[in-house]
Amino acid sequence: MNFRDSEALKAVLEADGHTLVDNESEADLVLLNTCSVRDCAEAKAIGKARRLLQNKRTNLRYRLGIIGCMAARRGQQLTKLLPQLDWVLPPTSLNDIPHIIQETLRTNTPKVITNFQSYNFACYEQPLPFTPVRWIPIQQGCSMGCSYCIVPHTRGHQQNRPFDSILREIQTAADQGTREIILLGQIVNAYRDNGKTFVDLLHAIQAIDGIERIRFISPHPTFFTDQLIQCFKTLPKCCPSVHLPIQSASNRILQHMHRGYTQETLTALIQALRTIQPQLSLSTDLIVGYPGETDADFEQTVQFFKKIQFDMAYIFKYSPRPNTPAAELVAVHGIPKDVQEKRNQVLLDCLSQSSLRYNQQFVHTYQSVLVEGHAPKGAHKLFGRTIVNKKVIFDGDPSLIGSFQSVWIERATTSVLEGCIKPV
Numbered sequence: 001m002n003f004r005d006s007e008a009l010k011a012v013l014e015a016d017g018h019t020l021v022d023n024e025s026e027a028d029l030v031l032l033n034t035c036s037v038r039d040c041a042e043a044k045a046i047g048k049a050r051r052l053l054q055n056k057r058t059n060l061r062y063r064l065g066i067i068g069c070m071a072a073r074r075g076q077q078l079t080k081l082l083p084q085l086d087w088v089l090p091p092t093s094l095n096d097i098p099h100i101i102q103e104t105l106r107t108n109t110p111k112v113i114t115n116f117q118s119y120n121f122a123c124y125e126q127p128l129p130f131t132p133v134r135w136i137p138i139q140q141g142c143s144m145g146c147s148y149c150i151v152p153h154t155r156g157h158q159q160n161r162p163f164d165s166i167l168r169e170i171q172t173a174a175d176q177g178t179r180e181i182i183l184l185g186q187i188v189n190a191y192r193d194n195g196k197t198f199v200d201l202l203h204a205i206q207a208i209d210g211i212e213r214i215r216f217i218s219p220h221p222t223f224f225t226d227q228l229i230q231c232f233k234t235l236p237k238c239c240p241s242v243h244l245p246i247q248s249a250s251n252r253i254l255q256h257m258h259r260g261y262t263q264e265t266l267t268a269l270i271q272a273l274r275t276i277q278p279q280l281s282l283s284t285d286l287i288v289g290y291p292g293e294t295d296a297d298f299e300q301t302v303q304f305f306k307k308i309q310f311d312m313a314y315i316f317k318y319s320p321r322p323n324t325p326a327a328e329l330v331a332v333h334g335i336p337k338d339v340q341e342k343r344n345q346v347l348l349d350c351l352s353q354s355s356l357r358y359n360q361q362f363v364h365t366y367q368s369v370l371v372e373g374h375a376p377k378g379a380h381k382l383f384g385r386t387i388v389n390k391k392v393i394f395d396g397d398p399s400l401i402g403s404f405q406s407v408w409i410e411r412a413t414t415s416v417l418e419g420c421i422k423p424v
């Protein structure tokens, strides 16, 4: 979401006459988009802001703002910590930022916004340069109130983008040549707008010419209805890859977390998805070391993880977030750092086995790859993704970016496939 917000912000600032520089050191004005989900993300952003503020010593025009979730959470407190900051702006204010910047430069007074307005989704309709894959925000905020999570405090309650605005953005992207869209939100499958549901949205996107692939992150297991499961069969553009954050597989911990499902309902859901779409790739988010997580609770998660064979997972060590119910349990039930670390490693080891096994099945097969861009390493290397969202690296001409190519897979690692384009 932050990545897409930064893209939207670039677009609104360019429309207002600002010029983007390639190198941070050339900028007179820097806006740091921040995340608050874990403490380490906040600490990193503060460190970076502190370093950047040194530029004010040599460049009198230098201005620095902090935007996004940390700005929403810490507001005025940030200006006490970093008194030279020019802006502290919550994620709701993207549309207003050009105007706020103009005001600050005119009056030379820093601006801190701490009140939550409602989201203005119009910034996402600002034209963006062509990309083969486009991230489409469909909602902001979250009303689920998971016990460990700061998002409802930083992004507010769930707000849905108007149905027509989403379709307009996708149509514009399709006209530019975008082939794949990824619907974005905290709980995408809880989307609702004037009686229209997430499933209605998938059906409407299926009808847009030019779009060949539809993905979405993140759905919540609780809102995975039968109609949504059916979409993996009835809508050919709906890619057979699901990111399903489960957080834990211990029913006791899931209940504490207020997740609203059990290991048994998860098993049934995954079975239903795999029955309707046997090719399905499945990834997840997990938290280790939640307050009060016993060895037995953790073992339940490990066994479930092994049983399901997720092909990818993001594993997080629990990070206490201020004003969340879980953080209050830490004093008595907190899990020591070394235990968190060990549990993290156990799951990472399971993951490297399951993801390697999963990826190896593609070796010596042709895969249809949507070519997305230059791979970070290697002069002639391109990268793209298969229908099940596996990253593929191969040699190719940049003119292929944006097209589908049949790629012969030669090697697999835990995280990528490597291959070449050769005649079938």
Ligand code: 5AD
Pocket: 037, 038, 148, 149, 150, 245, 247, 285, 286, 287, 316, 317, 318, 319, 320, 321
């Ligand atoms: N500590 C660790 N991980 C967290 N997440 C959310 N809040 C916390 C926290 N306090 C993880 C969840 C979520 C992902 C985006 O971040 O796994 O799915």
Ligand code: SF4
Pocket: 142, 143, 144, 145, 146, 149, 150, 151, 152, 186, 187, 220
């Ligand atoms: Fe946070 Fe996701 Fe739970 Fe919402 S559903 S409170 S964003 S973990």
